[in-house]
Amino acid sequence: MITIMGATGATGGALLHRLTGLDVPCRAISRTPGTLRAATDARAPVEIVGADAADPRTLRDALKGSTQLFLAMANSPRQAELEMNAIDAAALCGVEHVVKLSAPAAEPASPVAISRGHWQVEEHLAATGMTATLLRPYAFMQKLLLNAPSVAQGVLIGAMRDAPCNYIDVRDIADVAAETLLDPGLAGATYTLTGPQAFSHSALARLLGELTGRPVRHIDLPPNDFHSHLLSTAHMPPWLASHVVEIQQLAVSRPEFPNDTTETVLGRPARTLPDFIREHLRVFTATT
Numbered sequence: 001m002i003t004i005m006g007a008t009g010a011t012g013g014a015l016l017h018r019l020t021g022l023d024v025p026c027r028a029i030s031r032t033p034g035t036l037r038a039a040t041d042a043r044a045p046v047e048i049v050g051a052d053a054a055d056p057r058t059l060r061d062a063l064k065g066s067t068q069l070f071l072a073m074a075n076s077p078r079q080a081e082l083e084m085n086a087i088d089a090a091a092l093c094g095v096e097h098v099v100k101l102s103a104p105a106a107e108p109a110s111p112v113a114i115s116r117g118h119w120q121v122e123e124h125l126a127a128t129g130m131t132a133t134l135l136r137p138y139a140f141m142q143k144l145l146l147n148a149p150s151v152a153q154g155v156l157i158g159a160m161r162d163a164p165c166n167y168i169d170v171r172d173i174a175d176v177a178a179e180t181l182l183d184p185g186l187a188g189a190t191y192t193l194t195g196p197q198a199f200s201h202s203a204l205a206r207l208l209g210e211l212t213g214r215p216v217r218h219i220d221l222p223p224n225d226f227h228s229h230l231l232s233t234a235h236m237p238p239w240l241a242s243h244v245v246e247i248q249q250l251a252v253s254r255p256e257f258p259n260d261t262t263e264t265v266l267g268r269p270a271r272t273l274p275d276f277i278r279e280h281l282r283v284f285t286a287t288t
């Protein structure tokens with residue numbers, strides 16, 4: 001049995017869709033299982049269970065009988081602790097293979113605090129002896145939708161200067177996750193996942209302008225000013241504003257060139273950013 005943790009989230013949701021589309025029986029975990037049940041096709045081969053990673057007992061109940069776990073967890077200051085709870089419960093329940101959604105620069109001295117947490121979780125997972133597959137994708141195309149209100153006003157604000165940023169569609173991450181869950185030959189490796197082409201923020205602003213038919217101006221702020229903007233205008237909590245700034249500075253210090261891992265695993269090209277924007281034109285042009 002494959003169990004998906006984070007099944008209501010961007011990547012876990014796409015994985016649930018992929019596996020049920022292939023008629024693969026699976027189990028989906030949520031803290032609000034009723035909401036997930038209401039949003040899921042009743043004919044899909046999925047068992048929906050409630051559990052909270054902050055409560056190890058509920059995790060153990062939810063993971064009973066699972067052989068594989070896909071682990072995605074929302075970013076938060078408690079993320080590493082919650083993921084390690086899930087890993088401990090999986091090990092206790094006899095899970096053999098964990099596919100963990102991680103991030104680039106998952107290293108002990110990473111300049112990104114969340115990535116230091118990912119490294120800690122990866123080490124914890126390695127110590128259990130379960131087979132560990134690590135997915136380290138770059139920025140999600142779907143998160144660009146958070147910029148849609150400002151894009152609709154004609155601006156794209158960031159602090160990446162002209163660094164190339166490599167957006168990947170979460171549906172491709174989910175498709176890679178599905179392959180690693182279904183093909184034992186792909187399990188146990190680390191996959192750095194990129195989209196097919198990197199875009200600087202100014203190139204992205206031009207692309208958005210061309211595709212929406214409205215000019216989009218790129219505004220590049222110094223990191224401290226961008227942090228203040230995220231706090232005061234986007235109303236982010238301080239830890240999240242710091243995370244966004246750290247991620248953008250990482251793109252400056254380590255340019256995100258594309259690789260062909262996604263295409264190699266999937267046997268088809270990765271989804272492109274222009275296609276993603278075309279698919280969501282209404283969101284990028286909605287003014288209310």
Ligand SMILES: NC(=O)c1ccc[n+]([C@@H]2O[C@H](COP(=O)([O-])OP(=O)(O)OC[C@H]3O[C@@H](n4cnc5c(N)ncnc54)[C@H](OP(=O)(O)O)[C@@H]3O)[C@@H](O)[C@H]2O)c1
Nearest residue numbers: 006007008009010011030031052053073074103138139140
């Ligand atoms: N955003 C990016 O560009 C990017 C790039 C690279 C890597 N990543 C990594 O991707 C991960 C986030 O993936 P995502 O965006 O697909 O997730 P997401 O949309 O933020 O969803 C997160 C999931 O976490 C679950 N969750 C939160 N707290 C929980 C708890 N206490 N117990 C059980 N489940 C809990 C939620 O489930 P319920 O609410 O249903 O319980 C939800 O389904 C992070 O680790 C991040 O570092 C993100």
